[in-house]
Amino acid sequence: MQFLWKYIDDLVGKGLEWIVIAELMFYASASLVSLALPLSILISSIMTMGSMGEHYELVALRSAGISIRRVMQPLIVFSLLTSILAFYFSNNLLPIANLKMGTLLYDIRHKKPTMDLRPGVFYKGIDNYAIRVGSKGDDEVSLYDVLIYDHTQNKGNNKVIMADSGRMEFEGDRYLLLSLFSGKSYEQQDNRSRAEKTYPHMRSRFDKEIIRFDMSEFSMRRSNEEIFKDNYKMQSLGQLASNIDTLELNLEERKVNFYENLRKNFKALSSNEISDSVQTYSSVLELFPLPQHAQVVEAALNMARSTRSYTISAKDDVAARSTRVNRYWIEVHRKFTLSIACLILFFIGAPLGAIIRKGGLGLPTVFSIVFFLIYYLLSITGEKFAKEGVWTVFEGMWLSSFILLPVGLFLTYKATTDSKLFEWEAYLKPFKFIASLVKRKSPDQ
Numbered sequence: 001m002q003f004l005w006k007y008i009d010d011l012v013g014k015g016l017e018w019i020v021i022a023e024l025m026f027y028a029s030a031s032l033v034s035l036a037l038p039l040s041i042l043i044s045s046i047m048t049m050g051s052m053g054e055h056y057e058l059v060a061l062r063s064a065g066i067s068i069r070r071v072m073q074p075l076i077v078f079s080l081l082t083s084i085l086a087f088y089f090s091n092n093l094l095p096i097a098n099l100k101m102g103t104l105l106y107d108i109r110h111k112k113p114t115m116d117l118r119p120g121v122f123y124k125g126i127d128n129y130a131i132r133v134g135s136k137g138d139d140e141v142s143l144y145d146v147l148i149y150d151h152t153q154n155k156g157n158n159k160v161i162m163a164d165s166g167r168m169e170f171e172g173d174r175y176l177l178l179s180l181f182s183g184k185s186y187e188q189q190d191n192r193s194r195a196e197k198t199y200p201h202m203r204s205r206f207d208k209e210i211i212r213f214d215m216s217e218f219s220m221r222r223s224n225e226e227i228f229k230d231n232y233k234m235q236s237l238g239q240l241a242s243n244i245d246t247l248e249l250n251l252e253e254r255k256v257n258f259y260e261n262l263r264k265n266f267k268a269l270s271s272n273e274i275s276d277s278v279q280t281y282s283s284v285l286e287l288f289p290l291p292q293h294a295q296v297v298e299a300a301l302n303m304a305r306s307t308r309s310y311t312i313s314a315k316d317d318v319a320a321r322s323t324r325v326n327r328y329w330i331e332v333h334r335k336f337t338l339s340i341a342c343l344i345l346f347f348i349g350a351p352l353g354a355i356i357r358k359g360g361l362g363l364p365t366v367f368s369i370v371f372f373l374i375y376y377l378l379s380i381t382g383e384k385f386a387k388e389g390v391w392t393v394f395e396g397m398w399l400s401s402f403i404l405l406p407v408g409l410f411l412t413y414k415a416t417t418d419s420k421l422f423e424w425e426a427y428l429k430p431f432k433f434i435a436s437l438v439k440r441k442s443p444d445q
Contacts, residue, residue, distance in 0.1 A: 030097035049353030351415030
């Protein structure tokens with residue numbers, strides 16, 4: 001639904017077939033796997049272990065000498081296989097889906113809306129024509145009070161066609177025939193009369209006139225996917241590594257060129273004997289005649305302004321190149337963070353389900369949403385900081401994993417040791433023990 005609302009303006013009014021929209025939604029759904037898969041692992045692990053605890057199956061297994069760690073082993077193996085498949089999906093299938101979705105979305109965006117003649121409104125969807133109709137018949141093809149501005153000569157409104165009625169008919173899939181009845185046409189000629197300073201005007205009447213419109217531009221044309229393959233979201237791990245090497249090499253060459261150009265600009269000053277012997281700005285002016293002081297100062301100011309503009313331009317260029325390199329590195333780390341997130345959220349969900357001992361869609365769903373929101377907010381925050389260069393790409397992309405991994409280990413430890421995580425008495429025991437010691441040592445005892 002978020003995808004549809006985001007691109008609703010590009011889809012509505014284009015006359016798209018349902019198969020095209022279904023194809024676009026299918027490719028778009030692939031990009032949602034990075035959100036749906038970790039959440040599904042989290043909620044399914046909580047529900048599975050919670051249901052076993054709620055029906056005392058975990059108690060029966062423990063009484064038979066089987067520990068929670070042994071019970072979780074098949075689930076761990078399944079989660080590992082899921083993580084491997086998630087990496088294969090993000091590295092091999094997701095770039096293809098992004099490529100096809102991006103290409104199809106580009107074609108849809110550049111497709112012209114279907115021809116929609118509304119009474120009293122000028123329609124300009126057909127190139128070089130502006131069409132207005134007073135009303136339409138019940139059959140949706142009969143038109144009345146037709147006004148057409150013909151701009152095919154690219155000379156303004158020099159030709160106008162008016163008709164009492166008309167009729168639209170398609171000739172095959174490419175041409176639209178507009179038959180006009182009982183009309184007039186007005187056309188202004190180009191050969192201006194210099195003597196009278198007037199433009200010749202031609203007016204004609206017709207009982208029937210047919211105008212043929214080329215409708216091929218209204219059909220959706222599929223673009224070549226090779227055009228969009230350079231996008232970082234549409235590349236596998238090997239392609240990203242190759243492009244990163246090229247981009248980093250170009251970045252270093254840009255920095256070297258900047259330093260070399262600055263060095264060449266100041267080479268004359270740095271090699272001049274004046275720079276070694278003169279230390280102050282006023283003593284430099286003393287080396288020149290008094291009438292030339294203004295020229296020397298103006299030349300220095302111009303050189304400083306030019307250097308400042310060149311430095312700012314080079315800085316922006318280097319920043320843009322660095323940001324692009326970071327985008328490629330972010331995609332590299334994203335292919336691994338999805339797999340690791342599945343494992344971490346499993347080690348949060350499975351022990352949490354064994355601790356709360358509740359199955360179904362009630363309490364497990366609440367816990368799943370809470371932990372998933374934490375994971376999602378940490379992920380988008382770290383990625384945003386990595387894109388802006390506030391943090392390194394490694395720190396930003398692995399922020400959620402670094403924070404949630406200790407939580408998963410803690411919950412796993414609590415579940416395997418049968419700790420009472422949500423019982424306040426277990427947390428109050430140390431304080432009660434200290435209070436009892438203090439009470440024993442009090443003088444009243």
